[in-house]
Amino acid sequence: MSFYLNEEQTISGKCLDVLDKLETLIQGTRTCLNNDPSNSRTLLQSCTEKVTELQTSMEQIEKKYNSKLNKLSKEFEKKCPNALDKVIETNGVHVYLPMLLADHYVRIGDMELAKAVKGVNFNDWDDYQSAEYSEACKLLNLIMERFSLFDLKPAIEWAKDNHDILMERGSNLTLLLHKFECLHILMETRDPVRCMQYCRKNLTNLQGADLSELQSLFMSFLLVPKSPNVSDDMSSLQEYIGELDWDRLKDTFTSEYCKINGLPVESPLQTVLDVGTFALTAYIKFSKISSKNFQPLNDGLTMPMDIDLPEKYRYHSLFICPVSKQQSTADNPPMLLACGHAISKNSMLHLTQNSHRKCKCPYCPIETNPSDAMQLYF
Numbered sequence: 001m002s003f004y005l006n007e008e009q010t011i012s013g014k015c016l017d018v019l020d021k022l023e024t025l026i027q028g029t030r031t032c033l034n035n036d037p038s039n040s041r042t043l044l045q046s047c048t049e050k051v052t053e054l055q056t057s058m059e060q061i062e063k064k065y066n067s068k069l070n071k072l073s074k075e076f077e078k079k080c081p082n083a084l085d086k087v088i089e090t091n092g093v094h095v096y097l098p099m100l101l102a103d104h105y106v107r108i109g110d111m112e113l114a115k116a117v118k119g120v121n122f123n124d125w126d127d128y129q130s131a132e133y134s135e136a137c138k139l140l141n142l143i144m145e146r147f148s149l150f151d152l153k154p155a156i157e158w159a160k161d162n163h164d165i166l167m168e169r170g171s172n173l174t175l176l177l178h179k180f181e182c183l184h185i186l187m188e189t190r191d192p193v194r195c196m197q198y199c200r201k202n203l204t205n206l207q208g209a210d211l212s213e214l215q216s217l218f219m220s221f222l223l224v225p226k227s228p229n230v231s232d233d234m235s236s237l238q239e240y241i242g243e244l245d246w247d248r249l250k251d252t253f254t255s256e257y258c259k260i261n262g263l264p265v266e267s268p269l270q271t272v273l274d275v276g277t278f279a280l281t282a283y284i285k286f287s288k289i290s291s292k293n294f295q296p297l298n299d300g301l302t303m304p305m306d307i308d309l310p311e312k313y314r315y316h317s318l319f320i321c322p323v324s325k326q327q328s329t330a331d332n333p334p335m336l337l338a339c340g341h342a343i344s345k346n347s348m349l350h351l352t353q354n355s356h357r358k359c360k361c362p363y364c365p366i367e368t369n370p371s372d373a374m375q376l377y378f
């Protein structure tokens with residue numbers, strides 16, 4: 001592939017050379033015509049000949065490019081044996097692939113495109129039937145779009161609407177959003193008074209706010225020159241703000257938003273593509289070794305060999321309750337508490353047998369109402 005990319009660069013360089021020559025030729029001919037109109041016939045004839053030459057060299061470049069492209073596709077077919085076709089034919093792929101594609105389009109907020117994916121029956125597909133799922137995806141896309149323009153208002157609005165649940169989860173997202181917004185105002189206006197007013201309006205009633213976060217925010221006001229006329233030096237504040245990681249804020253927001261709305265944080269299609277890319281090399285090697293009677297997937301679901309995936313992609317196929325040390329079953333499934341910790345249903349109910357009927361997480365101080373806990377599926 002890198003060979004192909006290099007080749008493409010060389011070819012586009014050659015095309016530009018030809019175009020430069022053409023430009024010089026036309027300009028030269030025009031100057032000559034202006035200087036000596038009587039010689040126009042000879043000039044135009046010689047120009048036409050040179051243009052034809054350039055056209056021929058352009059055609060040769062195109063021909064060479066096409067033959068290289070042809071070779072590349074043959075090379076690719078040779079390197080990826082037929083075994084891959086068998087994977088694609090494996091039961092389930094025809095069902096899951098369109099679903100993943102449709103899910104991806106729903107996630108990026110394009111319902112029209114999602115519905116256009118062939119092989120997906122939306123009526124059988126509970127998650128996508130629910131308007132809430134697509135609405136939640138749509139809102140997340142809108143918030144992210146505004147995020148990229150450094151406009152936090154829709155994100156702050158959402159955090160305000162979900163204030164209680166965020167507090168219950170022990171999340172400091174609301175404070176973080178206000179902090180970024182306030183510093184953004186500070187950068188734009190250089191007006192600490194306006195920022196103080198913003199803080200008074202938005203942070204006064206913020207319960208459970210981290211004091212050190214607030215202190216660092218107020219400290220930043222001191223770094224701004226009192227008047228832009230006195231000094232234009234904003235470097236100390238810029239240095240301070242440089243530490244504010246917008247990408248991290250974006251990730252924190254997406255993670256909280258997805259967890260509260262029951263959306264997967266990572267796109268399932270992206271995960272499948274990433275894992276597939278990791279597995280492909282090992283898979284091709286394996287299929288070459290055992291090419292005769294090669295069974296691509298043992299039972300249609302399991303790979304015939306171990307693939308060493310990065311930590312991020314290692315999911316557990318079974319759940320052992322950290323409280324009871326018992327494996328989960330259909331009757332005793334794992335439950336996700338409001339804080340993000342997971343224990344089995346029986347343990348949760350056991351821990352709920354107290355006077356205020358709430359389950360106190362065994363790992364952190366947060367309490368969960370059992371009806372708010374979400375069942376996890378492995």
Ligand SMILES: [Zn+2]
Binds near residue numbers: 339361364365366
């Ligand atoms: Zn917990």
